[in-house]
Amino acid sequence: xxxxxxxxxxxxxxxxxxxxxxxxxxxxxxxxxxxxxxxxxxxxxxxxxxxxxxxxxxxxxxxxxxxxxxxxxxxxxxxxxxxxxxxxxxxxxxxxxxxxxxxxxxxxxxxxxxxxxxxxxxxxxxxxxxxxxxxxxxxxxxxxxxxxxxxxxxxxxxxxxxxxxxxxxxxxxxxxxxxxxxxxxxxxxxxxxxxxxxxxxxxxxxxxxxxxxxxxxxxxxxxxxxxxxxxxxxxxxxxxxxxxxxxxxxxxxxxxxxxxxxxxxxxxxxxxxxxxxxxxxxxxxxxxxxxxxxxxxxxxxxxx
Amino acid sequence: xxxxxxxxxxxxxxxxxxxxxxxxxxxxxxxxxxxxxxxxxxxxxxxxxxxxxxxxxxxxxxxxxxxxxxxxxxxxxxxxxxxxxxxxxxxxxxxxxxxxxxxxxxxxxxxxxxxxxxxxxxxxxxxxxxxxxxxxxxxxxxxxxxxxxxxxxxxxxxxxxxxxxxxxxxxxxxxxxxxxxxxxxxxxxxxxxxxxxxxxxxxxxxxxxxxxxxxxxxxxxxxxxxxxxxxxxxxxxxxxxxxxxxxxxxxxxxxxxxxxxxxxxxxxxxxxxxxxxxxxxxxxxxxxxxxxxxxxxxxxxxxxxxxxxxxxxxxxxxxxxxxxxxxxxxxxxxxxxxxxxxxxxxxxxxxxxxxxxxxxxxxxxxxxxxxxxxxxxxxxxxxxxxxxxxxxxxxxxxxxxxxxxxxxxxxxxxxxxxxxxxxxxxxxxxxxxxxxxxx
Numbered sequence: 001x002x003x004x005x006x007x008x009x010x011x012x013x014x015x016x017x018x019x020x021x022x023x024x025x026x027x028x029x030x031x032x033x034x035x036x037x038x039x040x041x042x043x044x045x046x047x048x049x050x051x052x053x054x055x056x057x058x059x060x061x062x063x064x065x066x067x068x069x070x071x072x073x074x075x076x077x078x079x080x081x082x083x084x085x086x087x088x089x090x091x092x093x094x095x096x097x098x099x100x101x102x103x104x105x106x107x108x109x110x111x112x113x114x115x116x117x118x119x120x121x122x123x124x125x126x127x128x129x130x131x132x133x134x135x136x137x138x139x140x141x142x143x144x145x146x147x148x149x150x151x152x153x154x155x156x157x158x159x160x161x162x163x164x165x166x167x168x169x170x171x172x173x174x175x176x177x178x179x180x181x182x183x184x185x186x187x188x189x190x191x192x193x194x195x196x197x198x199x200x201x202x203x204x205x206x207x208x209x210x211x212x213x214x215x216x217x218x219x220x221x222x223x224x225x226x227x228x229x230x231x232x233x234x235x236x237x238x239x240x241x242x243x244x245x246x247x248x249x250x251x252x253x254x255x256x257x258x259x260x261x262x263x264x265x266x267x268x269x270x271x272x273x274x275x276x277x278x279x280x281x282x283x284x285x286x287x288x289x290x291x292x293x294x295x296x297x298x299x300x301x302x303x304x
Numbered sequence: 305x306x307x308x309x310x311x312x313x314x315x316x317x318x319x320x321x322x323x324x325x326x327x328x329x330x331x332x333x334x335x336x337x338x339x340x341x342x343x344x345x346x347x348x349x350x351x352x353x354x355x356x357x358x359x360x361x362x363x364x365x366x367x368x369x370x371x372x373x374x375x376x377x378x379x380x381x382x383x384x385x386x387x388x389x390x391x392x393x394x395x396x397x398x399x400x401x402x403x404x405x406x407x408x409x410x411x412x413x414x415x416x417x418x419x420x421x422x423x424x425x426x427x428x429x430x431x432x433x434x435x436x437x438x439x440x441x442x443x444x445x446x447x448x449x450x451x452x453x454x455x456x457x458x459x460x461x462x463x464x465x466x467x468x469x470x471x472x473x474x475x476x477x478x479x480x481x482x483x484x485x486x487x488x489x490x491x492x493x494x495x496x497x498x499x500x501x502x503x504x505x506x507x508x509x510x511x512x513x514x515x516x517x518x519x520x521x522x523x524x525x526x527x528x529x530x531x532x533x534x535x536x537x538x539x540x541x542x543x544x545x546x547x548x549x550x551x552x553x554x555x556x557x558x559x560x561x562x563x564x565x566x567x568x569x570x571x572x573x574x575x576x577x578x579x580x581x582x583x584x585x586x587x588x589x590x591x592x593x594x595x596x597x598x599x600x601x602x603x604x605x606x607x608x609x610x611x612x613x614x615x616x617x618x619x620x621x622x623x624x625x626x627x628x629x630x631x632x633x634x635x636x637x638x639x640x641x642x643x644x645x646x647x648x649x650x651x652x653x654x655x656x657x658x659x660x661x662x663x664x665x666x667x668x669x670x671x672x673x674x675x676x677x678x679x680x681x682x683x684x685x686x687x688x689x690x691x692x693x694x695x696x697x698x699x700x701x702x703x704x705x706x707x708x709x710x711x712x713x714x715x716x717x718x719x720x721x722x723x724x725x726x727x728x729x730x731x732x733x734x735x736x737x738x739x740x741x742x743x
Contacts, residue, residue, distance in 0.1 A: 013515070085629065085632075085633060086633060086634060087632060087633075105634070107634035107635065107636045107637065108516055108517035108518050108588070108634075108635065108636065109516065109517075109518075109587070109588035109634060109635045109636075110634045112587055112588060113588065113632075113633070113634060113635075117632075127517070128517050128518075128636070129517030129518070129519075130516060130517030130518075131517070162514075165517060168515075168517060191514070193509075193510065193511055193514045194514060196511035196514065196515070197511075197514060197515055
């Protein structure tokens with residue numbers, strides 16, 4: 001077991017504000033439309049144990065925009081199906097010449113385990129319910145495009161926070177800059193223990209209370225596949241927490257509406273809200289490429 | 305330290321001289337010499353009062369001499385999982401930890417649910433270096449559906465029954481087990497976990513599990529079962545319930561309730577549950593993954609009080625060896641359990657005695673008279689004349705560092721690797737023979 005290689009990005013929790021600002025600054029200088037061969041000859045392996053559209057494709061485009069080669073390894077159709085352990089898969093990928101592994105895994109902590117046993121940087125592209133650091137970074141990038149600074153901001157996160165790695169990473173990141181965050185949802189989704197995650201968090205069950213005066217609204221998908229036996233009726237959830245134009249009006253007039261996707265219209269938000277002027281959902285996806293370019297450049301020591 | 309007067313391998317008599325004897329069962333806490341002869345305690349007397357020759361002498365000056373320690377809860381992995389541990393390696397680790405008797409759990413492959421397997425475990429071919437007392441399965445294959453033949457298992461040598469690793473969930477099955485146990489004076493050991501509340505969980509439910517994104521086992525999953533079992537034990541006359549590896553404040557309350565009502569309820573606590581808390585899992589350290597999981601600082605505090613006031617009957621290790629490939633995996637996939645035989649006394653002295661000021665006499669009781677009573681182990685738990693010549697000799701002030709890689713166990717999954725301890729086993733004597741001696 002060793003310390004993760006320099007440039008690894010395993011979570012937001014243990015990053016400091018300076019690191020985060022450095023990454024965001026680097027991301028602003030990245031332009032996927034003007035490819036720079038910073039990572040020419042580098043091999044980036046995208047190791048995906050879970051389904052993904054936007055994270056996988058944007059990491060791939062980010063790597064290719066920097067001149068790196070990419071290989072996609074998925075659990076189906078690989079030796080993982082035959083029972084190969086995580087570490088053996090890692091050693092194999094290292095042996096074929098991987099310079100960096102971008103990894104998504106259903107089990108919390110899996111990227112850390114990998115990083116502790118390899119000498120190359122590992123980037124966490126989402127691990128179970130734990131963290132999704134590149135999403136938090138691209139969301140911070142998006143917020144700063146609309147808000148200039150984190151100073152004095154109030155954010156509201158609504159939905160299934162318990163099962164959400166996006167929410168955990170966002171809470172870690174934004175609170176490092178003093179953003180006050182209100183978490184909103186039923187107790188099954190937003191247990192009281194959630195406030196212990198970071199300083200400056202509060203929980204409310206009432207969406208009206210959560211929205212009043214907020215600058216940033218972040219919605220989370222209700223992950224039916226992660227309900228794990230919890231009995232929440234979707235109709236009740238829609239009635240109490242769905243983002244509607246009327247509810248959104250409670251937020252500040254210039255509040256932005258975010259969602260890590262995939263969105264389910266008619267469930268956590270209405271179509272009008274999704275397509276409305278305050279929604280920056282597509283913008284988030286667009287910003288994911290320069291952000292992930294910055295993460296890869298940092299990982300492979302080309303952060304200049 | 306050991307001066308041989310004869311070259312015979314099996315010495316008939318051994319005089320332990322100059323030590324300080326702590327024998328809580330006999331209410332002794334004084335400098336005493338102990339003479340062992342033919343596998344029994346022949347004489348206990350004030351220093352230099354024992355006349356006659358012994359084949360060998362053991363110089364125990366500056367050391368504590370105690371009845372051989374008893375561990376009510378070990379997994380020695382045989383039959384079937386000898387890549388993790390064997391009776392031989394596990395009992396060697398026991399000896400190194402000062403244990404002269406160990407009670408083995410039946411969740412092996414296959415499950416020890418027949419008299420034949422109980423006999424097999426006790427056979428000399430297993431090469432045990434300390435006494436092995438098998439605990440047999442309470443239900444067939446520990447599936448929780450059909451009771452095993454308690455009577456036949458007991459006659460074969462089983463000292464208790466349990467489905468450890470799994471709880472007996474069905475009220476009716478537990479009731480039947482306690483009833484049958486009562487007829488035979490056989491304790492039923494329960495791994496208290498309402499598994500309906502702990503599916504897919506890998507640690508205690510709290511801020512740490514939330515932070516790590518791991519599903520957590522609520523403390524109530526343990527307390528609910530202990531509560532029910534204590535109620536059953538109160539209803540069924542003469543039934544004997546033993547709660548394994550108790551870990552929560554509320555479960556302790558249930559045990560206290562049973563004891564106050566004079567039900568025959570006993571419980572054990574592991575060294576890791578009085579030492580570590582859920583936060584220590586840190587960043588997914590699988591050597592801190594066990595079941596029951598590490599709880600909170602409040603639970604540790606309550607456990608320490610209960611160890612001190614007599615609510616807890618025994619310290620038991622739940623020694624659960626696993627191979628490296630079963631621990632170097634994703635936290636949620638890693639096997640539950642840690643090794644514990646070689647660090648139990650050191651943790652008891654370092655944490656309970658030095659930090660929490662529990663007297664050494666009570667600590668010795670928790671390793672000797674306490675567990676001996678829980679399962680009625682014959683001749684064990686005391687050094688009164690005529691008892692089994694099982695002795696543990698330790699130095700309560702010796703400072704040392706535990707290195708898991710140098711363990712006698714085949715597995716090294718200990719969270720205490722590299723820990724500095726005070727208190728170390730110097731020698732372990734089983735049936736009058738020295739089976740372990742520190743370098």
